[in-house]
Amino acid sequence: xxxxxxxxxxxxxxxxxxxxANPQRSAPSSLYxxxxxxxxxxxxxxxxxxxxxxxxxxxxxxxxLLQFVAMRPWLIGMxxxxxxxxxxxxxxxxxxxSLRRGFLSDGMHDRIIDYLVAAGHLYKKKGQIAxxxxxxxxxxxxxxxVKAGLFMTERETIASLDEIVITNDMLEGW
Amino acid sequence: xxxxxxxxxxxxxxxxxxxxxxxxxxxxQSVVLGFQPIPAKPHGDAGLDGFSHGGRRGYCCYGxxxxxxxxxxxxxxxxxDKFKEDLQRILELKFQxxxxxxxxxxxxxxxxxxxxxxxxxxxxxxxFESHRMLNPIHTAFAEYKVLSEMRYVDADATISILxxxxxxxxxxxxxxxxxxxxQKNFYQSVQETAKSVxxxxxxxxxxxxxxxRAMRPxxxxxxxxxxxxxxxxxxxxxxxxxxxxxxxxxxxxALEDSRSRIVTKxxxxxxxxxxxxxxxxxxxxxxxxxxxxxxxSLYGSMLDDIAAGEVARLIGECSIGWxxxxxxxxx
Numbered sequence: 091x092x093x094x095x096x097x098x099x100x101x102x103x104x105x106x107x108x109x110x111a112n113p114q115r116s117a118p119s120s121l122y123x124x125x126x127x128x129x130x131x132x133x134x135x136x137x138x139x140x141x142x143x144x145x146x147x148x149x150x151x152x153x154x155l156l157q158f159v160a161m162r163p164w165l166i167g168m169x170x171x172x173x174x175x176x177x178x179x180x181x182x183x184x185x186x187x188s189l190r191r192g193f194l195s196d197g198m199h200d201r202i203i204d205y206l207v208a209a210g211h212l213y214k215k216k217g218q219i220a221x222x223x224x225x226x227x228x229x230x231x232x233x234x235x236v237k238a239g240l241f242m243t244e245r246e247t248i249a250s251l252d253e254i255v256i257t258n259d260m261l262e263g264w
Numbered sequence: 265x266x267x268x269x270x271x272x273x274x275x276x277x278x279x280x281x282x283x284x285x286x287x288x289x290x291x292x293q294s295v296v297l298g299f300q301p302i303p304a305k306p307h308g309d310a311g312l313d314g315f316s317h318g319g320r321r322g323y324c325c326y327g328x329x330x331x332x333x334x335x336x337x338x339x340x341x342x343x344x345d346k347f348k349e350d351l352q353r354i355l356e357l358k359f360q361x362x363x364x365x366x367x368x369x370x371x372x373x374x375x376x377x378x379x380x381x382x383x384x385x386x387x388x389x390x391x392f393e394s395h396r397m398l399n400p401i402h403t404a405f406a407e408y409k410v411l412s413e414m415r416y417v418d419a420d421a422t423i424s425i426l427x428x429x430x431x432x433x434x435x436x437x438x439x440x441x442x443x444x445x446x447q448k449n450f451y452q453s454v455q456e457t458a459k460s461v462x463x464x465x466x467x468x469x470x471x472x473x474x475x476x477r478a479m480r481p482x483x484x485x486x487x488x489x490x491x492x493x494x495x496x497x498x499x500x501x502x503x504x505x506x507x508x509x510x511x512x513x514x515x516x517x518a519l520e521d522s523r524s525r526i527v528t529k530x531x532x533x534x535x536x537x538x539x540x541x542x543x544x545x546x547x548x549x550x551x552x553x554x555x556x557x558x559x560x561s562l563y564g565s566m567l568d569d570i571a572a573g574e575v576a577r578l579i580g581e582c583s584i585g586w587x588x589x590x591x592x593x594x595x
Contacts, residue, residue, distance in 0.1 A: 093548040094490060095549070102544065102586060107476070107479055107589065108587050109534060115583045121509070188510065188511045189510075189511075195514050196513040197514055
């Protein structure tokens with residue numbers, strides 16, 4: 091049985107069609123865009139992070155979950171369900187199994203954090219990610235995007251996540 | 265931490281339809297020596313999905329779509345009805361004008377070894393959280409035995425109803441079993457997601473198909489079929505992307521890299537050829553080869569569809585396409 095491509099090729103054969111290839115039209119996913127990922131981390135720190143001294147801080151495990159869901163807003167229902175069942179270990183495990191596999195194996199997030207730490211925009215402190223309040227790197231990325239009205243969904247998702255109880259037991263109990 | 269048995273039971277609960285039956289059969293094949301699955305096509309399965317012990321034990325499966333039932337009562341009824349129907353077929357009975365009467369099941373003689381009768385039948389279902397199914401099924405089985413000619417079932421035959429937990433507990437569950445079941449679960453979730461995926465802007469894809477229709481008015485049906493197949497598989501490829509992205513970011517990155525390699529390779533062949541339409545015919549093969557290298561061992565069974573979907577996506581995004589000679593491209 092011919093494949094769809096073979097059928098297409100046969101249909102085009104003998105016509106005056108002019109096939110073309112524009113590989114540059116193939117846009118990579120924004121999930122692998124450094125600016126976008128930096129924006130999401132900046133947004134998590136600003137919407138959910140707490141100022142402490144000269145830093146804005148957030149638990150690193152929580153940031154890992156927040157940024158993962160912010161980029162996949164359809165998963166928020168799963169987080170709500172997980173939170174609602176958090177006192178029942180069996181149900182909690184079942185409702186969160188695939189979500190946890192997802193955000194725990196998000197290696198790209200680790201690389202972005204490592205980059206931002208190496209660039210001096212973030213610090214790792216005892217299970218926390220901290221951003222100096224006076225740092226301008228992430229602030230500029232965040233403010234430029236907000237000014238341009240970009241990434242509304244991501245910001246709204248992060249704000250919604252702030253209303254869901256996410257405990258240390260949920261994040262560390264694996 | 266849940267045990268392998270608990271995880272396996274949970275996966276079995278999430279499988280439905282053919283995926284559930286396939287997993288149950290695969291499970292029996294791995295733990296019951298001589299388990300014989302019975303293909304339903306082309307002549308039907310005669311009511312049995314498998315047998316073992318030389319034809320003395322039979323197995324029937326049912327994996328209803330649980331979300332389709334709002335009340336436990338309707339789900340219980342669906343399960344009871346399905347298993348009663350299977351038992352009627354095995355016992356060669358059929359309702360005629362609301363009266364249960366004997367009716368030859370000709371396929372049974374081509375399924376069980378000659379002269380062999382079933383002495384036990386397991387009825388396996390993906391939801392078993394109500395004892396209210398027991399009485400109707402066991403009572404019906406006893407009634408059917410009285411009415412039946414008993415050509416394929418022993419007079420002392422018994423039945424058991426097993427749910428995911430009972431099946432998972434019957435034998436030890438190893439990692440291989442979990443991986444196999446999770447793959448089926450993943451395939452099923454991709455298919456489910458594909459049903460609700462909306463292709464955001466198929467306009468340029470449609471334009472290319474319209475141009476093809478204008479150039480080949482003698483092939484309108486074939487072009488419509490091709491467009492339909494491409495769109496279906498495009499949705500499947502998008503669903504695969506979404507599911508990997510949700511649960512396996514590492515593999516999603518591999519998919520992203522594969523996509524880049526696919527478009528580069530197809531474009532290189534088309535750009536270097538004096539007959540690019542012939543190279544376009546190899547696009548799916550190229551996509552499948554590249555995807556197989558990354559995903560073949562895990563998701564081999566769905567890569568045909570994903571490869572076709574990826575080619576459709578490239579056409580829709582105008583990375584590859586066609587225009588009229590001397591005219592502008594259809595993008």
